[in-house]
Amino acid sequence: MSKNRVSRRQFLNYTLTGVGGFMAAGMLMPMVRFAVDPVLQHKGESDFIPTKQKISEITEVPTRVDYTFEQVDAWYTSEVTGSAWVYRDENGEVVALSPVCKHLGCVVDWNSDESNPEHFYCPCHGGLYTKDGTNVPGTPPIAPLDVFPIQDVDGYLHLGKAEPRKGA
Numbered sequence: 001m002s003k004n005r006v007s008r009r010q011f012l013n014y015t016l017t018g019v020g021g022f023m024a025a026g027m028l029m030p031m032v033r034f035a036v037d038p039v040l041q042h043k044g045e046s047d048f049i050p051t052k053q054k055i056s057e058i059t060e061v062p063t064r065v066d067y068t069f070e071q072v073d074a075w076y077t078s079e080v081t082g083s084a085w086v087y088r089d090e091n092g093e094v095v096a097l098s099p100v101c102k103h104l105g106c107v108v109d110w111n112s113d114e115s116n117p118e119h120f121y122c123p124c125h126g127g128l129y130t131k132d133g134t135n136v137p138g139t140p141p142i143a144p145l146d147v148f149p150i151q152d153v154d155g156y157l158h159l160g161k162a163e164p165r166k167g168a
């Protein structure tokens with residue numbers, strides 16, 4: 001009989017260790033993949049969101065432009081909708097303003113308050129903003145409406161992340 005013979009006890013140890021290791025790897029690999037998945041996700045090249053608004057059709061009258069985008073929150077992806085007030089200023093430059101009131105976050109509307117025509121009006125507490133988004137003193141908002149950076153992509157308006165107006 002050979003001296004290198006594997007005993008029954010050793011054989012069982014090797015077998016159980018191998019099977020146990022295989023099963024543990026089978027359970028751990030999905031967990032590791034799940035944990036690092038957001039890091040491995042391919043990030044889009046641009047943070048700008050496309051809209052269906054043609055740049056050439058933007059006029060001097062503020063128009064509400066709605067958009068939809070996929071928001072990834074760790075492992076959860078949801079479809080989010082938003083809007084912007086878009087118009088051309090006196091220099092012909094396209095301006096895109098956030099509709100979110102800087103008082104408590106209601107949504108402002110253009111030209112909807114009869115006593116203050118040609119203003120953005122917040123119906124929640126009577127907030128007012130001039131056409132360029134400047135808050136009217138004496139009304140609740142204490143800052144101008146945020147501004148979207150914009151891009152012209154093949155003639156269509158793309159919106160970046162709304163940010164406070166420079167100098168505000």
Ligand code: FES
Nearest residue numbers: 101103104122127
């Ligand atoms: S939330 Fe707009 S005025 Fe208060």
